[in-house]
Amino acid sequence: MVGLFIGIKGKSVAQNWSRAHSTPRYNKSKADVLTAFQTLKYLGSKRKLIPFLEKTIKSVVGDDLSQLTFCDLFAGTGIVGRTFKSSVKEVTSNDLEYYAYVINRNYIGNHETIADSQDYIDLLNRIPLEHKGFIYQNYCPGESGRMYFSDHNGKKIDTMRKWIEWLKKIGIEDDLYFFLLASLIESADTVSNVTALYTAYLKNLIPKAQESLILEPAHFETTKNTHRVFNENANDLIRKISGDILYLDPPYTCRQYGGDYHLLGTIAKYDNFVPTGITGRRDYKRSAWASNKSAEGQLDDLLKHAQFKYIFMSYNNEGLMLPDVIKSMMSKYGKYDVAETEYRRFKSSAGTHKANTTMEYLHILEKP
Ligand SMILES: C[S@@+](CC[C@H](N)C(=O)[O-])C[C@H]1O[C@@H](n2cnc3c(N)ncnc32)[C@H](O)[C@@H]1O
Numbered sequence: 001m002v003g004l005f006i007g008i009k010g011k012s013v014a015q016n017w018s019r020a021h022s023t024p025r026y027n028k029s030k031a032d033v034l035t036a037f038q039t040l041k042y043l044g045s046k047r048k049l050i051p052f053l054e055k056t057i058k059s060v061v062g063d064d065l066s067q068l069t070f071c072d073l074f075a076g077t078g079i080v081g082r083t084f085k086s087s088v089k090e091v092t093s094n095d096l097e098y099y100a101y102v103i104n105r106n107y108i109g110n111h112e113t114i115a116d117s118q119d120y121i122d123l124l125n126r127i128p129l130e131h132k133g134f135i136y137q138n139y140c141p142g143e144s145g146r147m148y149f150s151d152h153n154g155k156k157i158d159t160m161r162k163w164i165e166w167l168k169k170i171g172i173e174d175d176l177y178f179f180l181l182a183s184l185i186e187s188a189d190t191v192s193n194v195t196a197l198y199t200a201y202l203k204n205l206i207p208k209a210q211e212s213l214i215l216e217p218a219h220f221e222t223t224k225n226t227h228r229v230f231n232e233n234a235n236d237l238i239r240k241i242s243g244d245i246l247y248l249d250p251p252y253t254c255r256q257y258g259g260d261y262h263l264l265g266t267i268a269k270y271d272n273f274v275p276t277g278i279t280g281r282r283d284y285k286r287s288a289w290a291s292n293k294s295a296e297g298q299l300d301d302l303l304k305h306a307q308f309k310y311i312f313m314s315y316n317n318e319g320l321m322l323p324d325v326i327k328s329m330m331s332k333y334g335k336y337d338v339a340e341t342e343y344r345r346f347k348s349s350a351g352t353h354k355a356n357t358t359m360e361y362l363h364i365l366e367k368p
Pocket of ligand 1 (some may be wrong): 026042043044045046073074075076078079080094095096097100232233234235237249250251254257258287288289
């Protein structure tokens, strides 16, 4: 692939290409960015709860957030940080999972327009396919029998992923690198042959998985202010940061995100390992928040070390920690309150619950 453009600096690769292939430009408003563009379908995503969260947080902190910092410590898809990105002084975003880091590094970390970004998307959409990449060999029916992606899309993911790495090698900026990688992770997810989680693939290719992958740009909002993005264990990071508003959205159940979304982690890292078992899982970090034994200890530790005035924590009535336990733990550290709303359950093939709705809480702690 390098031979195609050898000797051409990173930026001009895409410019040269776009001279030959022109496509429409994107120019979206803030509302479009938040509602029209894809975010991952994600276990525990707060996308539909954004109005509830925004209203409750503003009712406690005030409407003008411009002088306040906001930290989204378990950021996942990044949708909560994105909501506050343009109205606060600075967003700090963090997640244990590398694929979530990539997504947040784009949506939160990127704050200035990237020149020629659409040209790079066009370039990646048109390059000739590789035939023997890691995803094709291990996660597609043709070679491994695993059916996470069609053979064609597996080859497309490999081709684009290798090119993104090559572009990095020849000198594109980090902002562009993470924009392209986030675009690939989200676009690949839209053609995956799973119902929601990557814990299992379906026996036959469902209609969305039969469609050819198209790389869609992961548009981010531009702001004057800069933002920070981390890929750390929340309980380690909390000891090193401080600010005004801390939003917590830890796992509610024993499900481990590193296992449930292992293939997104593999596309993000694109490292070499031997996939194991029927599902071809990789090794992943286990979160102590997703454990009956340790969740309460993690919360107490985090509240103790949090140097933030306002702390908000999402949790529901079916989570590992009971509402009363959270209430008494938070009350030790300051003034406690709670807001609640009914919420339609996230559906996945792994789910066993019968009720269609849950009660979603926003626990509130004001530290002295
Ligand atoms: C409920 S989801 C967050 C969803 C997110 N608010 C959204 O709307 O997309 C929980 C997130 O916590 C992350 N996580 C789990 N344990 C963590 C830890 N110890 N430190 C940091 N992040 C962690 C998971 O990777 C997952 O993305």
